[in-house]
Amino acid sequence: MALCLGAAWPAWAATAAGRAEDPIQSSPALAKIRDAGVITLGYRDSSPPFSYLDRQRQPIGYSIDICLRVVDEVRRRLAMPTLDVRLMAVSSATRLPLLANGTVDLECGVTTNTAERNKSVAFSVTTFVAASRLMVRPGSSIRGLEDLRGQPVATTVATTSIQFLHTTNESRQLGMKILAGLDDLEAFRLLATGRAVAFAMDDVLLKSMIATQPEAAAYQIVEEPLTVEPYAIGLRRDDAVFKRLVDGVIVDLFRSGAIHALYRNWFQSPIPPKGINLQMPMSEALKRVVANPTDASDPRLYR
Missing domain, CATH: 3.40.190.10 (Periplasmic binding protein-like II)
Incomplete structure (x- = not known):
């Protein structure tokens, strides 16, 4: 099982020639976000409680909240407090292609991390086990x-x-x-x-x-x-710097215990727009992930 033990930000990495390398330039996602002044989140419009629309047609949900925590950290790391957030609706058919071609920076929906999908995109540490x-x-x-x-x-x-x-x-x-x-x-x-x-x-x-x-x-x-379906936040492949940032935010949610309040808000409380309460206690599989974060795609490791 692949463990994520935190996300130490490589403030400056030495090149072979001994010169300092800008870590943002070594991250295609962060460089794109910085240059464009916008980060794009892919969302699902009808997948409660993970990613769906409220009465004002705004995306909300468990996955959206996690992604917004990542946005806060991106703003801090890039020193761009006014970084714009673009929300883009995706479907089960379009979500992975839009990640792979860089149109979407984070896919904040209900996507299972699988070995086959890892050939075209990457995934954060697991955020839910279905x-x-x-x-x-x-x-x-x-x-x-x-x-x-x-x-x-x-x-x-x-x-x-x-x-x-x-x-x-x-x-x-x-x-x-x-x-x-x-x-x-x-x-x-x-x-x-x-x-x-x-x-x-x-x-x-x-x-x-x-x-x-x-x-x-x-x-x-x-x-x-x-x-068994381990859900995770989708991101582009071959961007270790950006993945460490995303994983670090999620691992911090786990280690601080903040994930429990977030979970209760979406799975054990009335949620908008109809006040439905799913009354779903955290599963033993997810408790194990919170205790030992992993980005493993093998479903056998969650049983």
């Missing part, structure tokens, strides 16, 4: 993947859930018909309208979705987990 599960209608006989043999199943494009379903469908020859929504709400409607018998997605997102439905009792989450 599990992918199935949402079904009450009275459904579905208790696991075997019960989906030959059945239509909904999920969302460009997610780890759809990748898992495709891989498992092929390896176990389940004959599932996998239906993909462009976002979680569209995928949910496939279940709600009877076109799918189950909706596969991360449990925290399923619970949040159920809580917002007029008839919450019309849906339930299957107990058996499909996968």
Whole structure:
């Protein structure tokens, strides 16, 4: 497991010739932010409690709050107290390409750190640990993947859930018909309208979705987990200086205990705009991450 033991800022690094090197110039992200006078945050518009819009159509959420802490530190490190923040909506399909090409500096949503994704982008230390599960209608006989043999199943494009379903469908020859929504709400409607018998997605997102439905009792989450999903803040690859800054902010939240107040605010308290309380205590997996921060992408290390 890769441990992050803090983020010592390399104020000045000596070059091979003995000259001092500006650490900001050695960070493509920080140099871009400084030169442009703006930092760009990618957000999701409907993924409570991580990243979504309030009544004023402004992004709020757990991931947004963490990213704003990073923005504060960037302002301090660059000595730019008036650094502008640009907010850019991203989707499950666009978030990683926009990170990879430098359009977005931080992706503040609900993105799982995976080995495959690390080929194109980087991730901070883990900020949340979810599990992918199935949402079904009450009275459904579905208790696991075997019960989906030959059945239509909904999920969302460009997610780890759809990748898992495709891989498992092929390896176990389940004959599932996998239906993909462009976002979680569209995928949910496939279940709600009877076109799918189950909706596969991360449990925290399923619970949040159920809580917002007029008839919450019309849906339930299957107990058996499909996968483990370590969420993290996305950033560009090959920028060790910027990653140390981002990791340092998050590790400081963990070590100071501030993460607990932040967590309670979004997972154990009424949240805007409808005052819904998810009543989700911090999982044992996340407690372990807080005690021993890691940017590991291997889901087995979180079990």
